[in-house]
Amino acid sequence: MRVVIAEDLALLRDGLTRLLTAFDLEVVDAVDNGPALLPALLKHKPDVAIADVRLPPTFTDEGLQAAIAARAQIPGLPILVLSQHVEQMYARELLSDRSGGVGYLLKDRVAHVGQFVDAVRQVAGGGTVMDPDVIAQLLARRGSDQPLAALTPREREVLGLMAEGRSNAAIASRIVVTEKAVSKHINSVFAKLGLPPSDDDNRRVMAVLAYLRA
Amino acid sequence: MNRASTSRLRAAARQVAPRLLAAGHGLATAALSLTVNTTLFALMATAVALVPVLGIGVVLVPLAAEAVRWRADLERRLARWYGVDIPSPYRPVPAAAPLGSWQRFRHVAADPATWRDFAWLLPGAIVSGLLGIVAISLTVYGLEGTLFVPVLLYHVLDWYGYGVTWPLDNLTEALLTAPQGVFLLVLGLVVAPALVRTTFRFSRLLLAPTASALLQQRVERLTTTREATVDAQAAELRRIERDLHDGTQARLVSLGINIGLAEELLHRNPQKAQQLLVEAREASGQALGELREVVRGIHPPVLAERGLEGAVVALALTLPIPVRAEVALAGKVEAPVESAAYFAIAEALANVVKHSRATSAAIDVMHHAGLLTMRVTDDGVGGADPTGGSGLRGIERRLAAFDGRMMLSSPVGGPTIVTMELPCVLSSPRTSPSSGTA
Numbered sequence: 001m002r003v004v005i006a007e008d009l010a011l012l013r014d015g016l017t018r019l020l021t022a023f024d025l026e027v028v029d030a031v032d033n034g035p036a037l038l039p040a041l042l043k044h045k046p047d048v049a050i051a052d053v054r055l056p057p058t059f060t061d062e063g064l065q066a067a068i069a070a071r072a073q074i075p076g077l078p079i080l081v082l083s084q085h086v087e088q089m090y091a092r093e094l095l096s097d098r099s100g101g102v103g104y105l106l107k108d109r110v111a112h113v114g115q116f117v118d119a120v121r122q123v124a125g126g127g128t129v130m131d132p133d134v135i136a137q138l139l140a141r142r143g144s145d146q147p148l149a150a151l152t153p154r155e156r157e158v159l160g161l162m163a164e165g166r167s168n169a170a171i172a173s174r175i176v177v178t179e180k181a182v183s184k185h186i187n188s189v190f191a192k193l194g195l196p197p198s199d200d201d202n203r204r205v206m207a208v209l210a211y212l213r214a
Numbered sequence: 215m216n217r218a219s220t221s222r223l224r225a226a227a228r229q230v231a232p233r234l235l236a237a238g239h240g241l242a243t244a245a246l247s248l249t250v251n252t253t254l255f256a257l258m259a260t261a262v263a264l265v266p267v268l269g270i271g272v273v274l275v276p277l278a279a280e281a282v283r284w285r286a287d288l289e290r291r292l293a294r295w296y297g298v299d300i301p302s303p304y305r306p307v308p309a310a311a312p313l314g315s316w317q318r319f320r321h322v323a324a325d326p327a328t329w330r331d332f333a334w335l336l337p338g339a340i341v342s343g344l345l346g347i348v349a350i351s352l353t354v355y356g357l358e359g360t361l362f363v364p365v366l367l368y369h370v371l372d373w374y375g376y377g378v379t380w381p382l383d384n385l386t387e388a389l390l391t392a393p394q395g396v397f398l399l400v401l402g403l404v405v406a407p408a409l410v411r412t413t414f415r416f417s418r419l420l421l422a423p424t425a426s427a428l429l430q431q432r433v434e435r436l437t438t439t440r441e442a443t444v445d446a447q448a449a450e451l452r453r454i455e456r457d458l459h460d461g462t463q464a465r466l467v468s469l470g471i472n473i474g475l476a477e478e479l480l481h482r483n484p485q486k487a488q489q490l491l492v493e494a495r496e497a498s499g500q501a502l503g504e505l506r507e508v509v510r511g512i513h514p515p516v517l518a519e520r521g522l523e524g525a526v527v528a529l530a531l532t533l534p535i536p537v538r539a540e541v542a543l544a545g546k547v548e549a550p551v552e553s554a555a556y557f558a559i560a561e562a563l564a565n566v567v568k569h570s571r572a573t574s575a576a577i578d579v580m581h582h583a584g585l586l587t588m589r590v591t592d593d594g595v596g597g598a599d600p601t602g603g604s605g606l607r608g609i610e611r612r613l614a615a616f617d618g619r620m621m622l623s624s625p626v627g628g629p630t631i632v633t634m635e636l637p638c639v640l641s642s643p644r645t646s647p648s649s650g651t652a
Contacts, residue, residue, distance in 0.1 A: 054519065061519040085506055085515045089528040108502045111495050137532055 001124060004044055005030040006037045006051040006063055007082075016050065016110070023117045034062030041070045041077065048124035052107075053083040053090065064090055071097055078123045082107050086131045088138070092212055095128070100205040103129035103165070122165050128208050129165030138211065148211065150192045158185040163208040236406040237353040243292065243413060244346025251339035254282050258332050272319045279322045279331075280313070286331045286421050289338070293414035296407070300414070303327040303423030306434065327427065334420035341416045345409040352402030359395015364388060436617075443615040457508045465501035469494050513553060522552045526577055529560055533567060538576040545640030547586060554616050555579075555588060555636055558609045562590040562632045565605040570594025570630055586618075586636040596628035609634065 003025050007013040010032075017027045029040045034055040041049055049070070055062040067079045080103035081094060094102045103123040109131065110116050119129045139160060148156060154175075161171045168186070172179045186207075193210045195203045261278040265271030283304065290300040305325050311317035322328050358364065364376035368388040375381045377394035423431065472494040479487040509515065517525040523541040530537035547555065559577060566575050572594030579588050600606050600622045609632070610620050618636035 054515070059518070083515075084502075085510070087516050087528045088531040089516070089520075089524065106502075108499045111498055 001025045001048065001121070002028045002044065002046045003120070004028060004037075004040050004046040004049045006032070006034070006040075006049070006055060006066070008032045008052065008055050012052075012107070019110070019113060020117070020120070023113075025117070025120065033057060034066045037063070037066040038070050038073070041074065045074070048078040048080060048101075048120055050080045050082060050120065053081060061090070064093070068093060068097075071099075075099060076101050076126070078126065079103070080105065080120055080123045080129070082110070086133045088134055088212065091130055091134050095205070095209050095212060098205065098209060100128055100202065101126045104134065105129065105131045106133060119165055127165055128163065128205050130163045130208065130212070132164055134212070135160045135163055151189060155185050155189050155192070158182060159189050159207060159211050162186070162189075162204055163211055230403060233403040233406055234353070236410050237349050237402060239292075239295075240346035240349030240406055240410050240413075242346075243410065244343045244350070247339040247342035247346075250285055251335045251342075254278070254285055255332075255335040255339075258282055258335070272316060273314050276313055276318045276322045279328050282328075282331045282335065286334070289414070289417050289421060293417060296411045296414050298411060298414040298418055300418045300422045301428075303330070303421070303427045305427075305430070326424065330420045330424075334417060338417055338420070342413045345413050349402065349406040349409040352398055353406060354402075356395050356397070356399025356402050359391045360399050361395070362392055364391040364395075439611075439614040439617070442611050446611055446615070454508060454512065457504070457511075461504040462501050462508070465497050465504070469497045469501065472497065514556065517552065517556050522547050522555055522579065525556050526559060526579060529556075529563065530577060533563060533575070535567065535572060536574045537563070538574070540577065541579040543579065543581050543640060545581075546642055547581075547638055547640060551586065551616055551636055551638040554612050554618070555586060555634075558612050558620075558634050558636075559588055559590060561605055561609045561612070562588075562634070565598070565632075566590065566592040566594065566630070568605070569598065570596075570628070572628075572630075581638075581640055584637055584639060586638050588634040588636075590632045590634075592628070592630050594628050594630060595626075596624045596630050597626040598622060598624035598630050606632075 001024075003020055005013060005016055005020075005027055007016060007030070013030050013032065017030055020027055028044045028046055031037055031040050032055075034057070037049075037051060037055075049067070051063040051067050053061050053064045055066070064081060067081055071077050071079060075097075076099045078101035079094075081090070082105055083090070084107055086104065086106055091104050094104055101123055103119055105116075105119060109119070122129055139156070148159075151159065157175060158171055161174060166174065168179050168182045172182045175182075186204075189207055190203050193207055195206050195210075197203075258275075258278045261271050261274035263271070264274055287302070290302065293300050304327050305321070308317065308321060311321050359376060364374060364382065365388045367374045368382045368385075373381050376391040377398070379387050379391070382388045382391070472490045476487040476490040476494065479490065514525060516528045520528070523543055526541050527539045530539035546552075559579075563575065563577070566572055570592045572592035575590065575592040577588070577590055579586070581587070598606070600610075600620075606620070606622065613620055613634055613636060616636050616638070618634065620635075621633045622630070623633075624630040
């Protein structure tokens, strides 16, 4: 699997490269600023890109903007965005093209090396991985959030775990039910959110999107 | 009577009633000024004259000045009814200067407003008396003619005159007093409000603060707010230091210890070593989490990345209730003001969540005529007390540091509206207002 990294701090850039290489992912390019990211992606056409939100030269949300711009040029290009803080607003912006292959994680999560590499692979495979902090903020919401009002608490929990990028098996073991029960919940969520039958991955993305929109 | 004529009558009454009232006010202020002002003038003059006499005046002058200030403040309040704004010019009384003390006498005597009030008493009485009497006389005299009172009196008395006819010689002349009366009544009603307003405008000449008094008030306010700002900043730095010292630093120390131990045990007890490394990783995560909170408190990253517009929309998304955020700014707010604005809005929203029991809220941010206006509205229970909550006072302090202010409208039963203003200029015009609903 071929990866392009955009991270301005050498310490983190090298750490990420070392980590990914240890798990047999090939880092084909590592850039240290926003403007260099897009050409690198166009040149290498990697399986997945990993970008820091804040990059030179502006040190604002250069990395996020570059990621969104790259996906406009290479539709569906899997991108995992890392940051020192997570904002629901950014999560929505990343997901707004509705095509999956998006991840958004706190940099802290890199320390869980195994889980982090799993997340990279999921994003590369077209999945959606949202940081648990984004999900926790959503769960803290009270009141009748529109599309989600019809869901049972269990269904909301399952949807939240889906948004974190967990597989049916992982969700099953997390909430201690059978995989069959999980897929029943998921189908119920799809039905309640009015998602038409299509391939399962796309419906998962749409469900997560509905969740983040709430 | 049909509905159309009823409403016409109502409209006429709406026109006439306040003008009649103005004539009445003219009479009232004339009476007030002519009696109270002259009395106060005599009192003050006596008090001043008694200063050399065993220092009796030292006690009396502040007392008399209190009375004069009461009268002047009354004039300021009355003037506001007529749209004439007369700000209060007095210097704040020092705490260690009770009535009767030498310090109080010095303070009162040194305040130019005392002597401007004194100077106003007699001219104020004359102007108010003249204009007030003109207003009431025209109206009452006109009313007399309009109601055919001269015709009646012409019949009853042998000799009576009205308007331009002195005396009335025949019935025609007597009947002609009615149109004169109507003319005078209309004239009286037209000029009465203007005459009363003119009285207050005259009062403003002496009762409003002078330019130098205004400047002094401003300096006093700035001194107070600067002290508060410096205090708040020092407290903020202490809080950050404590957070870093007790939280992050402590965690990093324990992290180092765990890694060191794991290093020792790597060969002797690999299982224990692994457990220590798991703990170390968890400690690093906690340290990062705490550090993130500290950073958010200093300067929220999203503010640095997206400016005020983005940060407010992002903030709206994090609240447990739906919040509509509407930010219309044509440029960028300078960084220190931006930060103050952000924290003020965040504090106001935190209050909404904590106290209002609201089910939804709205943020509106706009910039107009050099003023950044932020309004936070909620549909909660209302009844917020601006002096009670530390949150609201915190907002005031934050804004005051930039010469801004906060206004609160919170009737019991809601809605609560917090309006915050910060004077500032926008730089480097940007397009596309950002808005969002959470």
